Amino acid sequence: MEIVKFADVGEGITEGHVQKILVKDGDQVKEDQTLMQVETDKAVVNIPSIKGGTVKVVAKENTDIKVGDILAYVGTPDELKNIPSSAAAQPNAPKAAAAPSKPNEPSVPEAAPKPQAESKPAAPHEGEAHAEILTTPFVRKLAEQLKVDLTKIKGTGPNGRIMEVDVRDAAKEASDVLKKPRHPEILAEKHAEEIEHVPLSPVRKAIAKNMEASWTIPRASHIDLIDATELNRIVSESKDKFMKQFNIKLTFLPILIKATVAALKDNPHFNASYDPVNREILVKHYYNIGLGAETKDGLKVIVVKEADKKSIVQIARDLADLRDKLYANTITLDDMKDSSFTITNAGSLGGGFIGIPMINPPDVAILAFSMMKDMPVAVDGKVEIRKILPFTLTFDHRVVDGAEAVKFGNELKSYIEDPEFLEMGD
Amino acid sequence: MGVVGSLPEEVDVVVIGGGAGGYTAAIRASELGKSVALVEADKLGGSCLNYTCIPTATLINIANKFQYAKGNKDLGITGTPQIDFKKAHEYRMNVSKKLSSGVESLCKLHGIEVFNAMGSFLSSNSLQLSDGVTLNFKKAIISTGTKLAQPEKFKIDGVKVLDHKSTLSLDYIPKSIVIVNDDYAAIEFSSMFAKLGSKVYVISEKGIFSRLDQDLVAIPKKKLADLGVEVYEKDPVKSYSDGKITLESGKEITADIIALSPERVPYTEGLGLENTKVQLNEKGFIKVDSHLQTTDPNIYASGDIVGQPMSATKALRQGVIAGESASGLNSEFDNVAIPETILSDPEIAIVGKLSGDGIKTVKFPFSASGRAIADDATEGFVKIAYDENGVVKGVGIVGENADVAIGEATLGIEMSAMLEDIADTIHPHPTMSEGLEEAAEGALGRPIDFYIAPSH
């Protein structure tokens, strides 16, 4: 018999949400057949059967799961007979539910001369499972005096043993939190009835976490305007030809990607990550361009791999493919990881003049294009109406400085304003 | 000492019961700066020092020394020692006296006021003493232990039919004695009296130490047979009359003394708990939470009175916790393991779990220990139990001085020790304590002084 678990799919994914179960108990399944779909903060992951056989499902639709949780069993009907029902096999669910109202009740001594019913705490705590906690008497005492609940701490010692430092850290955290009432408590006092509690979806949670990480990057921004009249003309003129020849709609984005890659090649420190531990810049000699895309669940980043080796047509095709998958919810983790630089095209959102983006860690920089507008511009001493495309380059100031950002910006500008560069596209 | 008719005295903490669970509470509360009164109706030190653990240990020591003096042919020693049991009895009583007065002087040094009286609650804030004094308290700790229940088939007369208190206070060696018990007395009292020269019978209704790993009990049980003790297991007493016991099997036993170990039931009689919010559980023990606080916020409890395990080992620790809790510290009785030792021959010592889900065990036999061979004490073993992560979960030892190594094992379990923590610690050579290290090495699959065939 094989146990199907929610395996570690990498990318720091630790939890998921069972979206759809595609089989039912007793079904015959083939090896690699998809048993269920699990939504993670990055993508929907298909959970395949490890082998062929009869299936017994323990996961439940619309429940949260953690890496390592058992989702199903596959084997012979005989082997499956003694498998517990779904409730019992969900290691995480009961843990949360049974969080003791008063933890650290005396652990029932094992070598007790007789059954120990009487030495258990008084009624209110009776019958609660006592999780085994690895620590030492000193640490237990410390936790009691600091009023730290050991059942809620992850130990950093061998085998998860809770150490003194873990308890002190937890106590400090608690006292920081306790100092003043949290905003939700203040709100609840006055507006309890008028507040709706909306839990974050897995995607929103991931965005929140990513943005908190991003906020810790010391950053600066460089803003400039591109005269995109020429770009606009070429795209308008080539659209039909493009459609006919390649059966694909030409947009600005593939060209902007191409220009960005060219500018990155001249300024390699923007196509990089920063390692704060070793104080190193990890310069990347591959050009995987992440693109922020708004979906109904929230912002997701899709990645055009090896953009430097691809033609504009190929990039346009990749983009169309990725979008289709994104909206059909068939996007894979692979399609969303390993960017070296990110572009966000806020222009397509339909408003705004100039935006300041947040860096997508671990990238060093992000480039935001805002909405292209007709604007009066002084050309050779005369006012002319031109297509103006504003952009913002936000960068990790530990890695690069303003002067390099300006140089990057100017090169980007020169590519996008240069008809010859633009005509290069096939 | 109080005077009849005087005004109520005010104390921070009053402790009722001066046994293992009580005097410890009084001392700790005093160490934490509280004014403390200790109320004890009988003797300071309670059952353990005066009637149970210490007297047993004393008499077993005497019996063992007497036995050694008879010599050992293998070692080339022979002898015909004499025993003056009046003298031995005097020694046994003096040991208790010495320890009891030790508790008294400790109380004095700590400024604890000791009252030799019965205490009874008037309310959640005051205690009436039988000597007329009223104590108003902020917090009280109940450590009144147990009293002995009346046995069913026998009437204790203090002459022929004795409870353990009188058995341990005999000032002569009975010619013959029947020990009716399944637990400690069955094995401790029987070998002790056999070594002193009594003809000993043991009647164990449920089987000797049926609650323990029988692996541990087998060797001392065999030793009983070697000492000529007649053991009747799972053959209960049918009737008793005129000094003759008849078992269900029809077997008849007559002896000078019948030693009983009556059930120990919670001692709450006359305590006036109805004047407090203290609640009892269905078995009559006081309900407490992990802080040893009762259902009355002013009142704590420790020791036998809160239930199993009923050992001084546990009571001594709980007293400290109750003293701390009553003094305002957020202390909890949270020990992972409570060790237990049995003064059998050879000794048994156990701590933690020796079986259960995912638990494996390895045994190191003392026949492979240099010290055990030197001491002519090769019977026995150290059994170590550990989980799939190699965390030590339990240790059982049978052998000479088993009690010494069990302390280390208990520390290991409290510290969440892994097998390596014990195996990689140097144990002095040649000692019995090496057995624990060897067992841990064995569990790690790398024993040095004994051989375990590798499993395939």
Ligand SMILES: Cc1cc2nc3c(=O)[nH]c(=O)nc-3n(C[C@H](O)[C@H](O)[C@H](O)COP(=O)(O)OP(=O)(O)OC[C@H]3O[C@@H](n4cnc5c(N)ncnc54)[C@H](O)[C@@H]3O)c2cc1C
């Ligand atoms: C034969 C035998 C051998 C044992 N050997 C061991 C051993 O080797 N190791 C071990 O750990 N345990 C042993 N035990 C168990 C041990 O004796 C008890 O668990 C321990 O003594 C309990 O301590 P305590 O303080 O709770 O109660 P006690 O020691 O019984 O103390 C209670 C005290 O409270 C007093 N008291 C009661 N009511 C009142 C009142 N209303 N007012 C004032 N005073 C009051 C009593 O006089 C008594 O002194 C043995 C028991 C037996 C029977």
